[in-house]
Amino acid sequence: MDAESYTDLLPLILLGVVFFVSAIAMLYWSSKRGQFRNFDSQASTIFTDEEPEGEISDSFPSK
Amino acid sequence: MSEAPQINSQSASPYSSNDAEVRAELSEIDASIRTSALFFTVSAIFWLLAGTVFALITAYKAHEPSFMGDSALSTFGRMRSAHLNAMALGWGNNIIFAVGLWIMARLCRSPIRHGGLLLIAGIFWNIGLTVGIVGIIMGDITSVEWLEIPHYATPLLALSYALIGVWGVMAFKFRKGEHVYVSQWYILAGLFWFPWLYIVAQIMIIWFPARGVVQSVTNWWFAHNVLGLWLTPMALATAYYLIPKVLGRPIYSYYLSVLGFWALAIFYNWAGVHHLIGGPIPVWLISAGIVASIMMVIPVIVVGLNHHMSVVGLHKEVWRSPTLRFVVFGAISYTLVSLIGSSMAVRSVNEITHFTHFTVGHAHHGVYAFFSMIMFGGVYYMMPRLLKREWPSAGLIKLHFWGSAIGISVMLFALHVIGWIQGVQMNDATIPFLEIVQNTIPWLKARTISGVFLTVAHIAFAVNFFWMLFAAGAVRAKQGPTLLDSAKEEGVA
Numbered sequence: 413m414d415a416e417s418y419t420d421l422l423p424l425i426l427l428g429v430v431f432f433v434s435a436i437a438m439l440y441w442s443s444k445r446g447q448f449r450n451f452d453s454q455a456s457t458i459f460t461d462e463e464p465e466g467e468i469s470d471s472f473p474s475k
Numbered sequence: 476m477s478e479a480p481q482i483n484s485q486s487a488s489p490y491s492s493n494d495a496e497v498r499a500e501l502s503e504i505d506a507s508i509r510t511s512a513l514f515f516t517v518s519a520i521f522w523l524l525a526g527t528v529f530a531l532i533t534a535y536k537a538h539e540p541s542f543m544g545d546s547a548l549s550t551f552g553r554m555r556s557a558h559l560n561a562m563a564l565g566w567g568n569n570i571i572f573a574v575g576l577w578i579m580a581r582l583c584r585s586p587i588r589h590g591g592l593l594l595i596a597g598i599f600w601n602i603g604l605t606v607g608i609v610g611i612i613m614g615d616i617t618s619v620e621w622l623e624i625p626h627y628a629t630p631l632l633a634l635s636y637a638l639i640g641v642w643g644v645m646a647f648k649f650r651k652g653e654h655v656y657v658s659q660w661y662i663l664a665g666l667f668w669f670p671w672l673y674i675v676a677q678i679m680i681i682w683f684p685a686r687g688v689v690q691s692v693t694n695w696w697f698a699h700n701v702l703g704l705w706l707t708p709m710a711l712a713t714a715y716y717l718i719p720k721v722l723g724r725p726i727y728s729y730y731l732s733v734l735g736f737w738a739l740a741i742f743y744n745w746a747g748v749h750h751l752i753g754g755p756i757p758v759w760l761i762s763a764g765i766v767a768s769i770m771m772v773i774p775v776i777v778v779g780l781n782h783h784m785s786v787v788g789l790h791k792e793v794w795r796s797p798t799l800r801f802v803v804f805g806a807i808s809y810t811l812v813s814l815i816g817s818s819m820a821v822r823s824v825n826e827i828t829h830f831t832h833f834t835v836g837h838a839h840h841g842v843y844a845f846f847s848m849i850m851f852g853g854v855y856y857m858m859p860r861l862l863k864r865e866w867p868s869a870g871l872i873k874l875h876f877w878g879s880a881i882g883i884s885v886m887l888f889a890l891h892v893i894g895w896i897q898g899v900q901m902n903d904a905t906i907p908f909l910e911i912v913q914n915t916i917p918w919l920k921a922r923t924i925s926g927v928f929l930t931v932a933h934i935a936f937a938v939n940f941f942w943m944l945f946a947a948g949a950v951r952a953k954q955g956p957t958l959l960d961s962a963k964e965e966g967v968a
């Protein structure tokens with residue numbers, strides 16, 4: 413591959429950079445919106461009154 | 476002795492409001508997505524069975540090339556590509572659209588909107604895929620690995636996916652509450668990453684082809700990221716939801732789960748070029764890919780540690796749960812396959828494993844032992860909640876688990892061992908190539924046997940699923956702990 417041909421990779425490299433920047437932007441957004449605070453309580457948000465914390469909710473059927 | 480989890484009536488969830496106007500019940504959300512989720516699950520199981528048939532033919536032809544040798548339709552290349560696309564885009568995507576979007580809807584705490592859009596998109600996705608796979612078998616296959624579907628089917632696939640992706644973003648936008656659980660991060664990111672990968676690869680390789688070398692870079696950027704930035708985030712989202720959910724115990728460290736997600740988001744995109752080590756592309760590009768591959772050890776260790784610590788002391792409960800048997804098998808496989816993958820990116824290791832069955836084994840380790848096993852677990856948890864019915868047969872669930880576990884273990888052992896031997900021998904110029912090929916035959920026969928185990932497992936899964944779906948009267952009469960409380964109260968348990 414000639415050195416001049418490396419410029420063919422430019423679109424791909426730019427896409428990678430855009431991808432990287434978008435990930436950093438999302439990281440910044442989530443930080444500003446408080447997603448990185450109160451980790452302990454955030455882990456419990458999947459539990460509800462119907463499927464509460466402390467209750468095992470799956471096992472093999474009776475047969 | 477396992478430590479039983481303590482019931483905590485004061486859930487920390489900000490969404491468990493006592494105000495019925497504010498609160499969206501899980502059963503209400505499940506009902507809103509039932510039709511779409513069932514359609515995608517039925518489609519996924521159809522593709523799983525079709526892909527299994529293609530796989531068996533391919534595996535058998537690898538050591539008996541004359542098998543079905545008179546038909547152009549069943550040549551190795553066509554069957555192998557039909558298998559790959561049926562499994563990745565048929566089974567994989569449909570089951571993601573079923574389980575992943577169901578989890579997304581539950582975590583958004585809001586009954587879904589525009590369910591009809593999701594269903595229409597799903598119908599067109601499966602029509603496009605059928606056209607594509609028939610095209611592959613008829614000989615319209617492209618020469619690009621993981622993008623074999625002929626060009627006339629891809630616009631329909633892209634459009635269908637776009638509708639599904641938009642639906643996912645809309646569900647997120649109309650969520651209740653501010654907090655974003657780690658599974659939502661993974662699903663949202665996957666919904667964003669997959670069209671990015673697919674459209675860029677289609678443009679640069681199929682529609683407006685770049686120069687050959689750039690096509691190769693794009694090809695492996697795409698193919699590797701389909702696993703790492705599409706299948707992986709969806710499977711991890713499912714595991715992060717189901718492990719704590721089934722055990723009734725929050726994930727060990729939410730901090731680590733967030734760290735693992737962001738490390739994956741930042742490092743994985745660069746890793747795919749390690750498939751071109753030794754190829755005619757800039758060395759720095761490959762070196763960047765190798766560095767990113769090694770950096771992936773961070774999220775892998777983080778996720779593995781987090782999952783392991785979350786089940787410590789509750790191993791009996793894991794074993795008693797059909798969901799967690801599959802999910803934990805998949806989670807352990809994630810740690811193993813990822814660490815092996817990082818080591819395969821090291822130049823000295825890659826010199827041996829490249830162009831061998833080791834890579835084929837590695838791909839099955841990721842897509843089946845990790846991704847598919849977790850998704851099987853997701854189906855076992857989701858279906859009783861969607862239908863408010865019990866799984867009809869525990870025996871079929873066990874047959875499915877053991878068939879899959881033994882089958883994939885035999886396959887991985889055979890392909891990794893012979894792959895390594897094959898690589899070492901191919902680097903020795905004194906060994907004739909044909910002799911190396913003949914050395915692989917016993918191991919390839921072992922792979923076919925492993926395929927028989929997997930076939931039995933998939934048939935057991937399909938029979939149990941359709942039995943549950945259609946034999947409603949008989950199944951409803953049973954009592955069982957996988958049912959929702961509300962269903963028990965209604966006397967339909």
